[in-house]
Amino acid sequence: MTYTKSERFGRGPHLNPRQQRIVRRLDEEDKLRVSTLSSDFGVTEETIRRDLEFLEKHELLIRVHGGAIPKEKTEGFELPVLDRQSKNxxxxxxxxxxxxxxxxxxxxxxxxxxxxxxxxxxxxxxxxxxxxxxxxxxxxxxxxxxxxxxxxxxxxxxxxxxxxxxxxxxxxxxxxxxxxxxxxxxxxxxxxxxxxxxxxxxxxxxxxxxxxxxxxxxxxxxxxxxxxxxxxxxxxxxxxxxxxxxxxxxxxxxxxxxxxxxxxx
Structure with missing residues (x-):
């Protein structure tokens, strides 16, 4: 199921505060990097990767090499080969x-x-x-x-x-x-x-x-x-x-x- 922006924090999946902030930032940025999020939130990169995995599972973003991009950015768009190599x-x-x-x-x-x-x-x-x-x-x-x-x-x-x-x-x-x-x-x-x-x-x-x-x-x-x-x-x-x-x-x-x-x- 795909959630609209208005549904993300309502009827959508339960997100912790950090995950909510990640989704909000993706509304404004083309790509977020794991290393940047780790530094900004003061948590390990592995914690950020788990967050991104959870958010991708609920179709709120797309994980790519080194970070994530908004899901809507991939419509009619070919991911670079390095990013596609990491998918499934x-x-x-x-x-x-x-x-x-x-x-x-x-x-x-x-x-x-x-x-x-x-x-x-x-x-x-x-x-x-x-x-x-x-x-x-x-x-x-x-x-x-x-x-x-x-x-x-x-x-x-x-x-x-x-x-x-x-x-x-x-x-x-x-x-x-x-x-x-x-x-x-x-x-x-x-x-x-x-x-x-x-x-x-x-x-x-x-x-x-x-x-x-x-x-x-x-x-x-x-x-x-x-x-x-x-x-x-x-x-x-x-x-x-x-x-x-x-x-x-x-x-x-x-x-x-x-x-x-x-x-x-």
Missing amino acids: MKEKKAIAAMAASFINDGEIIALDASTTCLQLAKNLHHKQLTVITNSISVSIELAHQKDITVILTGGYLRVESMSLVGISSDKIINDYHVDKFFISCSGIDLKWGVSESHELQAQTKKRIASLAEQTFVLADHSKFGHKSLVHWLPTEKIHTIISDQQLDDDIAKQYQSAGIYVHRV
Whole structure:
């Protein structure tokens, strides 16, 4: 449940005075740092981290690397890769490990620039593959694997996601066949489909998906029911969804009824 500003200290969760002050400060500032809050309130950084974890659980803020930002700041906004790496990492690692089990030696796969696909790349070290990616991080992870051929799409660099996008990227992609495309997303909705917060990122993914035999969506439970800025993949184009155990049973059944394989790990 999301609380409005007027509900935060009324019908919302019970907050101690320090937590109330943190929320009020986020109404006025773009980002709060753990070290600053620790100094201002005279408590340990671990205490502040527990406060932020509690406030995020009740959807009053978003934790990022080193602090927190207002929840409303993330609507239609792509978090920098360092911040995304710290979000739901336990779930991402489990999802990535299962995704690796669907990849066979000799296949041509594509990985997007998500932090989940970076975790997937770490599970591919003993496979014989061709990997097409627009992710700088994925290419570095796989660079020294002698049995993996890495193809970078080209394009211009988006520092926020350490990814390559743009017209030149799309032109290169056109020349390749892809057996399986593994992606994460900003949001996935049964009717709206898969969506992304950045238009050029969505464009590159859409082009790869159009060439792929199968598209696998790797998304933890928090992504479901959300619509981000750019819709790029219809639900019927999804072959398989891999999520975590917290994905609601009813939501999983809805996608299964649409003919999509759903795995929870």
